[in-house]
Amino acid sequence: MKKSGAILLAILLLAIVGPWLSPNDYLTTNFDGILKPPGLSGAHLFGTDDLGRDLFVRTMLGIRVTLLVAVVASLVSLVIGVTYGAVAGYVGGRVDAVMMRFVDTLYALPFIFLVILLMVAFERNFLLIFVAIGAINWLDMARIVRGQTISLREREFVDAARLVGVSTAGIIFRHIAPNLLGIVVVYVTLTIPQAILVESFLSFLGLGIQEPQTSLGALVDAGVNQMEGASWTLLIPATLLALILLCFNFLGDALRDFFDARRAP
Helix, strand or coil: CHHHHHHHHHHHHHHHHHHHHCCCCCCCCCCCCCCCCCCCCCCCCCCECCCCCEHHHHHHHHHHHHHHHHHHHHHHHHHHHHHHHHHHHHHCHHHHHHHHHHHHHHHHCCHHHHHHHHHHHCCCCHHHHHHHHHHHCCHHHHHHHHHHHHHHCCCHHHHHHHHCCCCHHHHHHHHHHHHHHHHHHHHHHHHHHHHHHHHHHHHHHCCCCCCCCCCHHHHHHHHHHCCCCCCHHHHHHHHHHHHHHHHHHHHHHHHHHHHHHHHCC
16 A cells, blocks of 8 residues: 555655756647657657657647546545435435436446536536546445445434434534545545546547647647557557556555454454
């Protein structure tokens, strides 16, 4: 967990500080320097793209955008999923049945299709990407939270809260939700890679981040077109994307083991 966290922190710091240290920006084109290979001695550490723009700065910007979209989308998913699952699990009965049948119906629909439909219907807005991914990505969270809530609602502290007259909303958000923290934190670390993949896939299809902004998915899309003559335009963003995904997955596994060990007698 420490190594994964350290790598993620190093990548984030590089993405924040790196562009400030570079003499180039992400937007300026240089048609005399198209597809220059990477070099430590030159001004372009990662080389240039097909418009002569500095690939290092654009990659750092892409990391920022990709992580921002993934984190915000995961937070949207967290709020919707925890609220929905906790209410369904605590209230139970017909309310739970109706709410979970709605979740099952959404599960039957193609996930990516719904996201693409939202993007097309409401235009490819930068902020909408957060909402589109998060608003569809909450289903697993809702199911997990519901299952945990069903076991928590029979605990002594919940019975005590009922006896002293705490409202249903108060019990859910003040007594049940805090006890879901461990599993929610673990699942969020696993949701972020999923959101990164969705954003990258949308950008690869041309439905995500639009020029002049960029993301790792958009850079991979641009690099595919130059793969034969300028492989670095594909390999660099693709490698960083894979590294970020691996780190989040390792971090999620480590956190799950940590919380499991704490729960063990």
